[in-house]
Amino acid sequence: MKTDIILSGVGGQGILSIATIIGEAATRMGLALKQAEVHGMSQRGGDVQSNLRLSDRPIASDLIALGTADMIISLEPMEALRYLPYLSESGWIITSSAPFKNIPNYPDEQALAEELKAQPHIVSLDVEQLARENQMQKSANVILLGAAASFLKILDAATLRESVGRIFASKGEEVVSMNCRAFDIGHEYVKNLKL
Template structure:
């Protein structure tokens, strides 16, 4: 099995944390992994994107070719649309529906949502709102990971949840529990999708 995943968002949203959790889960299960990251501006607000390739066979390139990605997991709806040329025909887009308007000519919300809704396989939720409602405003990225968990397939939701425990262990039990709860919120939100 192979999964090619593009992670995208804006600096400071936790995209690289999602990549770390998925990568750690894959490595713990003996799955081959290649990762390439592209950072925009080093300050908060720049484009951040990561190619994450997982396979039970040898992987020769760390970059995903256009039309080959199985998933786009995005913290920002416009950033999800930016990487559509990389998505294969039957691929899925898992994205936040909350825009991060960091440029002057940012598209109108209605146009952005219409473009997302026109895709054949899309899951979008207002994850930042969900995080705030659950008193975990810094965990929206882990809610998004929970939403994407069943579509990743090569590592199970259980493996990802365990990986969250290992990745956040140094920050203490309360942080681990909060992030695992955030993951469960995302997972349960799309259970019947």
């Protein structure tokens, strides 16, 4: 069994934190893991992308080939579409619907939303709004991870949630509690969709 994930977003959104949590969970479960990261101008809101490959067998390459990704997890809708050529026909897109307008010629939001909606396997949620509503603005990325958890068949949600706690442990119990709650919010959101 294997799962290939493309993580994408904009610098500062927490994409690499998601990769760290997934990687920690995979290691705990004894899975093989390969990761390749591309850091754009992350301090200036540039593209940040990571290839994350998980398997119960050895993995030869850390890069995901076109048309083979099982999932795109994206904190920015335009960035989700940027990596669409990598997604397999049965692959899922789990994305934030809230645009991060970091360029002057950002695409029309309505057209972007329609293109995402046209995809056969997609969950689009406004993680920024959910984070604001729950007074956890710095945990929008973990809400998105919680939403993706149901689709990561190689990892179980309980192990991912435990990894959230371990990754944030050095920041104190309040931060751990907030991020575990953020994970639960995203996870429950998807359960309520009845996909």
